[in-house]
Amino acid sequence: MKVFQIFLIALVAFGCADKSKTETVNYELEIIDQDFAKATELASAQNKLLFIDFYTTWCAPCEQLDKLVFQNDSIKQILAKDFILLKYDAENDTIFHLSKKHHVSSYPTAIVLNRKGYVVNRKYGFPGNDFETLSEMVLDFTDQSIDLNNENKYLKGYSNTIDETKYPKFYIDYVNRTNTKPKTSDIVDFINSKQNFFNEEDFTTLFYFGHNAPSNIGDIILENKQKYFDLYGEQDVEILLWFLTSAKFKEAISENNDEKYDNAVAFTKRALSQGWVDDILPSREIDRLKAQNKWGDVFKLYEERKNKGDIDEGEINYVCWDVYKNCDDQQVIAKCIEWMEEVTDKNPEFTYLNTYAFLLYKSGNKKETKEAAEKALEAAKQEGGNAKTLEELMKKL
Secondary structure, eight states: OOOHHHHHHHHHOOOOOOOTOOOOOOOOOOOSSSOOOHHHHHHHHHHHHEEEEEOOOOHHHHHHHHIIIIHHEEEEEEEEEEEEEEEETTOOOOOTOOOHHTOOSSEEEEEETTTTEEEEEEOOOOOSSSSHHHHHHHHHHHHHHHHHHHOOOOOOOOSSOOOGSOHHHHHHHHHSSSOOOOHHHHHHHHTOOSSSOSHHHHHHHHHHHHSSOOOTHHHHHHHHHHHHHHHOOOHHHHHHHHHHHHHHHHHHHHHHOHHHHHHHHHHHHHHOOHHHHHHHHHHHHHHHHHHHHHHHHHHHHHHHHHHTTTOOOHHHHHHHHHHHOOOOOOHHHHHHHHHHHHHHHHHOOOHHHHHHHHHHHHHHHHHHHHHHHHHHHHHHHHHHHHHHHHHHHHOOO
C-alpha cells in the first residue's frame, strides 16, 4: 500500500506518467467544513470512511498539518479513494457536539468513523514540521484505519448517535467555552456518584477531567481494565489510567505518606504497560524529592540522565530554571550554572542566557550576572524575546 502511495505522489508531483501506456484514476477528495450531517451523509452514500480533523483557529500545528498535508494534491488524491474529510473547529461545538462526544481536548486530534458512524480509530497529534514527516504519519494512520475497518473493528463503547443532554452541565459548559472554570467539587461529586464508567458519557467526562478524579477511581477502572479496553481501546484507557495514577502520586506526595507512595508505585506497575511505567516512576520520584526539599538527590537523578545523553538543551534549561525558582542549595545552583554555561557557549539564545543570568544572580555573583544579562538582552532584541523580568533584574545590579 505504502509503495503505491509513494508512486502516486511522484506521479502527481512530477507528472512523469506515460499517458499513452498508463491511465491513472484521479480521485477528488471531498472536504467538508464543520457540517457533520453533510459529511456523514456523503460517507454513507459513497461507502467511505469519515476522517474528522479536529482543529482550533489558534493551533499552529493544526494549521501546519492542513497546509502541508490536507492541501497537498498528491495526499488528497490518496485519501479521496477511501475517505471524506471533515474539518471541524473543536471550539465551535454547539450544533453537532463532536468535541463533547469524543472528549477532544488536544489539537490536532484525528478520528475516523466507519460508514455507520462508529469510531474506528483515533490519534492525538501529528508531530512534525515538514511534509515528509507529517504526510507519512497521516498515511500510516489512514492505512491503519482502513485495515481496522476491513476487519470490522471499531470501538464498541461509543454509539453512532449524539445526545448532548446526557453529559453533565459542567462538561457541556466547559467544551462550549461558556464556563472554562468549573467547580472542582462539581466534577468530584459527579465522578464519585458512579460505580463504574462503562457508559459512554460517563467515560468521556472522566477522561476529560481525569486529572481532577479522586485517587480511588483508579481502582475502579483497574478492576475491569480489560472490559474498558474492549469498549474504548487500549490507548485511551492507558491515558486515563495515567491521569488516575498521577492522582495517587499527588495525594501521596502532598501528604508525604510513604505507604501511599508505595501503593501508587504498585498501582502504576499493575495498571500500565512497561513503557509507561519506565516513564512515570522516575519523574514521580523527582516530584517526591522536590516536595521533601532534597534538591541534591534531585540533581543526582538529572545528572545520571545527562551523563547518559538522555537530556537535551531544552530540558536542561527547564531543570535549571526550576532550580532557580525553587532551590536554595548553593551547591546545586553552582552545578546548574556550569550546565547553563555549557549550553550558552554552544547555543547563546535568549531563553538559555536568561536562565544563566538569573542563576548567577541567585549565586550572588553580580559581576558575571551583569555580563550574562547584557548578552541575554542583546539576544532578546534579535529574537524578539520578552526581557521585562531581565530588565528588572538589571536595575537590582
